[in-house]
Amino acid sequence: MNITRREFSRLVVLSAGVQLLPRISALAEDRTIGYCIVGLGRISMQHFMPALKMSKKARVTALVSGHRDKAERMAAEYGVPSSSIYNYENYDAIAKNPNIDAVYIALPNSMHAEYTIRGAKAGKHVLCEKPMATTVEEARAMVLASETANRKLMIAYRCQYEPVHLRAVQLIREGKLGTIQSIESAFGFPIGPNEWRLDQKLSGGGPLVDVGIYCLNASRYLTGEEPAELKGFSSVVDRDGRFAQVEETLSWTMKFPGGALASCTCTYGSAMRGYFRVRGSSGTITVDPAFNYDNPRLVAQFEGGGTEELAPAEPDPAQFLREADHFADCILLNQQSKTPGEEGLRDVSLIAQIYRSCERRNS
Amino acid sequence: MNITRREFSRLVVLSAGVQLLPRISALAEDRTIGYCIVGLGRISMQHFMPALKMSKKARVTALVSGHRDKAERMAAEYGVPSSSIYNYENYDAIAKNPNIDAVYIALPNSMHAEYTIRGAKAGKHVLCEKPMATTVEEARAMVLASETANRKLMIAYRCQYEPVHLRAVQLIREGKLGTIQSIESAFGFPIGPNEWRLDQKLSGGGPLVDVGIYCLNASRYLTGEEPAELKGFSSVVDRDGRFAQVEETLSWTMKFPGGALASCTCTYGSAMRGYFRVRGSSGTITVDPAFNYDNPRLVAQFEGGGTEELAPAEPDPAQFLREADHFADCILLNQQSKTPGEEGLRDVSLIAQIYRSCERRNS
Numbered sequence: 168m169n170i171t172r173r174e175f176s177r178l179v180v181l182s183a184g185v186q187l188l189p190r191i192s193a194l195a196e197d198r199t200i201g202y203c204i205v206g207l208g209r210i211s212m213q214h215f216m217p218a219l220k221m222s223k224k225a226r227v228t229a230l231v232s233g234h235r236d237k238a239e240r241m242a243a244e245y246g247v248p249s250s251s252i253y254n255y256e257n258y259d260a261i262a263k264n265p266n267i268d269a270v271y272i273a274l275p276n277s278m279h280a281e282y283t284i285r286g287a288k289a290g291k292h293v294l295c296e297k298p299m300a301t302t303v304e305e306a307r308a309m310v311l312a313s314e315t316a317n318r319k320l321m322i323a324y325r326c327q328y329e330p331v332h333l334r335a336v337q338l339i340r341e342g343k344l345g346t347i348q349s350i351e352s353a354f355g356f357p358i359g360p361n362e363w364r365l366d367q368k369l370s371g372g373g374p375l376v377d378v379g380i381y382c383l384n385a386s387r388y389l390t391g392e393e394p395a396e397l398k399g400f401s402s403v404v405d406r407d408g409r410f411a412q413v414e415e416t417l418s419w420t421m422k423f424p425g426g427a428l429a430s431c432t433c434t435y436g437s438a439m440r441g442y443f444r445v446r447g448s449s450g451t452i453t454v455d456p457a458f459n460y461d462n463p464r465l466v467a468q469f470e471g472g473g474t475e476e477l478a479p480a481e482p483d484p485a486q487f488l489r490e491a492d493h494f495a496d497c498i499l500l501n502q503q504s505k506t507p508g509e510e511g512l513r514d515v516s517l518i519a520q521i522y523r524s525c526e527r528r529n530s
Numbered sequence: 531m532n533i534t535r536r537e538f539s540r541l542v543v544l545s546a547g548v549q550l551l552p553r554i555s556a557l558a559e560d561r562t563i564g565y566c567i568v569g570l571g572r573i574s575m576q577h578f579m580p581a582l583k584m585s586k587k588a589r590v591t592a593l594v595s596g597h598r599d600k601a602e603r604m605a606a607e608y609g610v611p612s613s614s615i616y617n618y619e620n621y622d623a624i625a626k627n628p629n630i631d632a633v634y635i636a637l638p639n640s641m642h643a644e645y646t647i648r649g650a651k652a653g654k655h656v657l658c659e660k661p662m663a664t665t666v667e668e669a670r671a672m673v674l675a676s677e678t679a680n681r682k683l684m685i686a687y688r689c690q691y692e693p694v695h696l697r698a699v700q701l702i703r704e705g706k707l708g709t710i711q712s713i714e715s716a717f718g719f720p721i722g723p724n725e726w727r728l729d730q731k732l733s734g735g736g737p738l739v740d741v742g743i744y745c746l747n748a749s750r751y752l753t754g755e756e757p758a759e760l761k762g763f764s765s766v767v768d769r770d771g772r773f774a775q776v777e778e779t780l781s782w783t784m785k786f787p788g789g790a791l792a793s794c795t796c797t798y799g800s801a802m803r804g805y806f807r808v809r810g811s812s813g814t815i816t817v818d819p820a821f822n823y824d825n826p827r828l829v830a831q832f833e834g835g836g837t838e839e840l841a842p843a844e845p846d847p848a849q850f851l852r853e854a855d856h857f858a859d860c861i862l863l864n865q866q867s868k869t870p871g872e873e874g875l876r877d878v879s880l881i882a883q884i885y886r887s888c889e890r891r892n893s
Contacts, residue, residue, distance in 0.1 A: 345768075346767040346768060347767070348765075348767050348768075348778065348779045348797055348799040348800055349716075349779050349781060349795050349797060349799075349800075349802075351714065351716060351793075351795060353712075353714060355809075357811075396763065396891055398761035398762070398763065398783065398887075399761070399783065400759065400761065400783050400784075400785040400791050401791075402711075402785060402789040402790070402791055403789060404709040404710070404711050404788060404789035404790065404811070405708075405709060405711075405811050415711065415789075416711045416712050416789075416791055417791070418712060418783045418791040418792075418793045419783065420761065420762065420763050420781045420782065420783055420793070421763075422763040422765060425767060426765040426766060426767035426778075426779075427765070427767065428763050428764075428765055428779055428780070428781040428795065429781075430714075430781045430783070430793040430794075430795050431793075432712050432714060432791065432793050434711055434712060434809070436711040436712075436809070436811055437711055437712075437809045437810065437811060437812075437814065438814070439712075439809060446718075446797070446799075446800045446802060447800065448720075448767070448768050448799055448800060451800065451801070524761075528759055
């Protein structure tokens with residue numbers, strides 16, 4: 168059976184946080200949330216900012232960039248006054264800008280902690296890209312800084328707001344798969360040379376922190392559990408200079424308290440379309456592609472022959488719009504986001520454990 | 531591009547062991563190999579014996595069973611004289627039967643060693659189902675017994691004779707994928723209660739020894755290497771009494787000397803269509819389904835956009851015919867099979883290592 172239009176609409180509502188809606192509708196007319204975009208790279212300029220153009224709840228009100236020319240161009244496009252363009256030195260001056268409610272941190276990973284903490288100290292809410300940080304200590308400091316400043320911190324786990332992923336979780340919670348036995352997931356792409364992602368100081372790791380984190384995070388929200396144990400291996404096979412500092416490929420296995428085993432693989436070595444497959448005692452769900460910016464596709468097969476397909480046509484940047492609006496709702500209603508700093512911290516901590524496991528020889 | 535008929539024919543020839551063919555064609559007219567079937571279970575009666583009906587090189591000449599009635603019925607069907615029906619007590623009397631060249635061991639795993647060794651001592655070549663044995667010691671004793679008796683021992687790794695698998699290996703060896711980075715593979719089925727496979731004493735293990743061995747063996751022939759390290763987890767989630775003695779699901783990762791990482795999952799808990807996916811720096815090969823008795827399907831994608839598909843229509847028991855004929859050729863020409871006892875021993879040894887790893891906590 169295919170999902171009906173009505174069921175899909177219900178999922179979309181669910182994904183926006185259905186409990187918030189009645190109050191939002193009144194509030195949303197009053198004001199919108201102003202985002203200060205920190206870092207004008209691909210994810211900001213091609214995805215997050217275009218999403219805000221479509222938003223009724225949020226808009227771009229300020230920019231932070233080391234490239235004034237680029238910032239001026241984007242400011243013109245988004246109607247941001249020149250006085251609301253900042254650089255990395257005078258970033259703290261955002262404190263005095265009442266048009267900024269929140270900052271969106273889209274910098275190399277190693278800068279997430281500093282700019283999140285400075286943002287919170289400037290009195291702003293923070294939406295930070297994943298991985299939240301390059302160390303557990305940084306991630307803890309970010310959570311603490313947000314708490315101390317009484318500001319919100321959300322990590323940009325867009326898939327946790329995406330209807331196809333939410334449907335997978337819903338089917339599992341409703342028991343349609345029985346008990347979860349195993350998860351297989353992979354994600355990767357062939358990285359070019361000279362990317363900041365290959366610089367350990369900037370990235371804090373290789374494909375694990377960048378794309379493997381999708382498999383990790385999905386395994387956690389699909390099972391609804393935290394892994395009890397994990398074991399991994401990392402490797403480099405392409406000796407062309409790209410992988411002098413970070414791993415090329417990493418495979419790891421996690422065991423969850425309920426007994427589910429998750430096998431995950433990530434790579435910078437080849438095109439590995441992101442997917443996951445969840446198998447239970449009474450059914451299987453495959454989402455493939457799963458982690459792209461658009462067109463996720465769910466196929467579920469249940470014991471007894473039932474099936475379900477869900478492949479909504481939602482072009483990019485719908486997923487970014489959803490996460491930007493969710494955080495705007497949280498700010499307007501003073502509620503915690505679904506993916507707060509603590510959620511990012513868990514992944515950062517698990518990533519550190521996976522790297523430690525890779526260093527151990529266990530054969 | 532799809533593979534041409536001529537190319538496929540070449541693969542089929544390759545799979546029969548091309549170097550043997552010129553001499554076989556002369557020999558094959560002279561005589562056929564007589565197989566004594568040891569154990570009249572599903573794999574014998576529904577697959578191996580029907581395959582021999584199609585063979586020009588081999589035939590069923592004797593039976594060993596604990597069920598005389600069943601043996602009489604099968605003997606009638608295959609033209610086996612009553613005098614060539616044995617039971618487990620008088621099995622050694624096959625030594626005096628000149629119509630038996632080889633025995634085919636299709637018994638519960640824990641009986642493989644004894645009946646292989648007794649077969650070799652009776653002067654017969656042995657084709658033994660996988661897993662070869664339940665312990666490394668047994669497997670070593672089997673190899674030794676065959677050597678001592680100067681008889682051949684082949685393990686029934688049918689996929690190593692199958693054109694789609696051989697094409698995958700060929701593409702890899704020709705460098706079409708560049709360097710192998712990762713392998714993902716899984717295989718499983720929902721087991722019924724009361725199967726001998728669930729009895730540790732008979733099976734020697736759960737899905738790992740039964741279906742996971744396909745993923746393990748494939749990872750080895752695809753890379754052409756032996757794993758340098760491995761780490762695994764096993765689990766039981768269905769507490770319905772089936773998994774009191776063996777694992778329900780097992781996931782493990784292997785690191786190969788060349789750097790390839792293989793992630794494998796096997797289960798008795800759900801239908802997990804057997805597949806493998808090999809990713810390299812310049813291409814990907816998926817064989818899905820891979821391990822069924824029929825209809826394997828290969829899809830390869832190469833850097834630059836080239837593709838290849840191979841999905842020959844070869845109904846069961848073609849794969850059994852091929853392995854039976856390969857061993858017949860080996861006997862006729864006094865050559866070593868492609869999957870001798872040593873090949874089975876390697877898997878048995880790795881399986882023991884995987885189980886030991888599952889007992890260790892490594893988080």
